[in-house]
Amino acid sequence: MAKHSASCILSGPCTLADTDKCNRMCPSYIALHGYTGDGGRIGAAGLPADYRHLTVANSPAREGQAKIYRAIDAYVATFKRQFDEDYRIKSLYLYSEEPGTGKTTTAAALLNEYLTAHYIGSLQRGTTPLERPGYYWDINEWQRDYNRFTRPMVPREKAEPAASRYYRAMEIAEAVPFLIADDIGVRDATEAFRADLHSVINKRVANGLPTVYTSNIPMAETLQLFDARIADRIRDMCQELPFEGKSKRGRR
Ligand SMILES: Nc1ncnc2c1ncn2[C@@H]1O[C@H](COP(=O)(O)OP(=O)(O)O)[C@@H](O)[C@H]1O
Numbered sequence: 058m059a060k061h062s063a064s065c066i067l068s069g070p071c072t073l074a075d076t077d078k079c080n081r082m083c084p085s086y087i088a089l090h091g092y093t094g095d096g097g098r099i100g101a102a103g104l105p106a107d108y109r110h111l112t113v114a115n116s117p118a119r120e121g122q123a124k125i126y127r128a129i130d131a132y133v134a135t136f137k138r139q140f141d142e143d144y145r146i147k148s149l150y151l152y153s154e155e156p157g158t159g160k161t162t163t164a165a166a167l168l169n170e171y172l173t174a175h176y177i178g179s180l181q182r183g184t185t186p187l188e189r190p191g192y193y194w195d196i197n198e199w200q201r202d203y204n205r206f207t208r209p210m211v212p213r214e215k216a217e218p219a220a221s222r223y224y225r226a227m228e229i230a231e232a233v234p235f236l237i238a239d240d241i242g243v244r245d246a247t248e249a250f251r252a253d254l255h256s257v258i259n260k261r262v263a264n265g266l267p268t269v270y271t272s273n274i275p276m277a278e279t280l281q282l283f284d285a286r287i288a289d290r291i292r293d294m295c296q297e298l299p300f301e302g303k304s305k306r307g308r309r
């Protein structure tokens with residue numbers, strides 16, 4: 058396999074992948090990965106470097122989670138319907154109590170698959186692909202930013218950038234077509250922080266926007282923290298996938 062195309066998320070559908078014609082400089086590579094490999098739509102989605110080349114086909118979690126990946130493959134097949142007016146892509150809730158079972162890895166691969174489907178589907182329709190069709194929302198990092206500007210005695214030069222990052226992420230998360238909400242199971246959250254989190258989710262369900270949640274808390278327990286009416290709406294369009302097994306962290 059040619060080294061360069063192996064790390065392009067388009068190498069599955071691309072006819073030039075693994076041929077001499079692939080030089081990682083084509084407009085599609087640049088659209089997804091950027092000129093330097095850390096930009097483009099994947100960069101705009103905010104994916105950490107380790108996840109930028111993941112697809113559901115090359116995901117290291119596929120082997121250990123064969124049953125889950127059958128559902129994942131079926132889910133990815135619905136992504137091409139993102140352009141249909143009368144179709145709603147569902148949400149997923151990736152759950153395991155144990156950490157390190159591949160939830161974040163799988164969610165990141167799904168984000169990349171969505172970006173691919175968006176890019177190819179737009180070209181096929183002769184429309185310009187969005188600059189940010191999907192977004193990786195790291196809720197732990199978001200909560201750290203929240204604490205940085207709400208805790209007393211934090212110096213202003215730390216608090217202000219944290220507040221601006223926080224509200225920027227919130228604005229993107231509530232409106233982006235496809236969202237990864239990574240680690241939604243926040244147990245130690247203030248009322249005010251939880252209200253912001255719920256406001257994002259509420260806007261998304263009200264507008265029929267799909268979200269892939271990951272959590273170490275079962276969906277039923279997370280939903281108990283929501284207003285009953287919103288909880289029903291979330292449950293209605295969301296499939297819970299329980300990841301099994303022991304932690305695979307540090308195996309790579
Ligand atoms: N089933 C698996 N087989 C091999 N490696 C895995 C598997 N699941 C996860 N990993 C690896 O373990 C690490 C942690 O995975 P991650 O997706 O962050 O777990 P989680 O989000 O469930 O805590 C990553 O480096 C990932 O590549």
Ligand SMILES: [Mg+2]
Nearest residue numbers: 160161240271
């Ligand atoms: Mg995780």
